[in-house]
Amino acid sequence: MSDQAERLRSLVAKRSHQPAINTRVITVTSGKGGVGKSNFTLNYALGLTAQGKKVVVLDADVGFANIDVLMGIKPKKTLADLIRREADLWEILETGPNGVQFIAGGSGFQELLEVRTEEYDYLVSQLGQLQGQVDYVLIDTGAGLNHQTLRLLLASDEILVVVTPEPTAITDAYALIKTVANRHPEAKLKLVINRVESAAEGRETAEKIRLVAERFLDLKLPTLGILPDDPIVSKAVRRQTPFLLSHPDSQASRSILKLIQEQLHGERLHDMSKTDGQGHGVKQFLHRMVRLFR
Template sequence: MSQSRPVQVIAVSGGKGGVGKSNISVNLSIALAQLRRRVVLMDADLGLANIDVLLGLSPQYTLADVLAGERSLQEVLMTGPGGIKIVPAASGVQRMAELSAQEHAGLISAFSDLSDQVDILVIDTAAGISDTVLSFVRAANETLVVVCDEPSSITDAYALIKLLNKEYDLQRFRVVANMTRTSAEGQQMFSKLNTVCERFLDVTLQYVGQIPFDESVRKAVQRRQALLEFAPNCKASQALRELANKVDAWPLPSAPTGRLEFFVERLLQAAVSEY
């Protein structure tokens, strides 16, 4: 286990629904896989598991089966577009706070076995700022906050960042603007969020770009296909590949805490402290 490599763990969050973070999670994962990274995408939206719906997949098993000791993580993983691996969501993960010592050890061991086969773990968190969302974000190395041009989007993103900063001392967040009409609009959204964060919080926000509004996104969702496969050359797909190039250049966490078993350890600690 001591030989396992650092893994980049990225939580994609938004503070509210409707900002398009699941779409970004899916297509960012595929774009990273196109850069020859081994990517696992975890659907952490426990109430409304939607990655399988977005991609037209029917999971046979979920993380709940791993927790119950009935399936290995390898058996639960599904292969998605572009060769990404997907951990389907499980309502059973809400039990994370109540795991027995044996289940706790089993889950850490399941993920550490996986760490030799993954470079990047992308976590698609639920909407809002529930305890589960906070647990996943706190355990990750990087937080990618998705905003869009709706009045409540900036407010909700700020609420998420404020809570993570004040309660858990998280200080660095990456921000992507989604469904923008112009490049200036993305910058304006970021400036609005950054101004209020600088005034009231001790945080550093980094703007990592924008994904333009694109009719192909809706069509891909209707077809239950990933955008990068449905319309690889559309504007939004191009922007997602640019985002993947930036994400791929983010520094890896320094060992040993960057290893996947430490991510699970932090996740479980966060879940227990919230409980």
């Protein structure tokens, strides 16, 4: 067993003496591509980790896997190896900077759509080990709504829709929100407004989408946070070092940290740490993904 696997096992062993955590599966998506999903997901994960949360990032963007590139690590095994029962959870979990955990999807999410019963049982026994041990499983998706992404979204506990103030990004985001809301009226969707030139532009963008969703879909659409257009993001991508680590004082980093502080404050008010035992987490996610939304 590798040192890393050893560390992960002892982490879980230690954790198992503590009360179970309310694990939540949060998927990050967008209508239009290139709006900043992967950068947001990674830096959001790092910010949550810095606040003492246990986070696993799952890269579901088949063919364009880029979270690993953004961190400068090369995954050896992917979710696809796990589904084929050629690897266990410890072998597909990579440790990124500051202890953030990462799983490359590979072709795994595609294969999830067609798993057989034996594979499903193994999948649940493996990924199910995250249940109660990690606070958040964050899934980064590709842009747009294919069959696979829709299933992912419908199976998640929460959906973050990243959108920029560009009119094309807004209309594409709305189209995606509409499809999800029609299929699953109980879906918990939240907006992340990215690349704004001013706070006012961010608020206006959020308000525009919120009003249309309320009026035409009867859907509540809160905003998780607003992030500025910041040249540090593109620099960080080129250096393959997440901006939250290389430039914690940048505007982009400060906005992410503020968003996280507000989110965690809200979660404490609602005492989200308690498991409600129902409808949440990794096992429910797999059940919905594989069985329910066929």
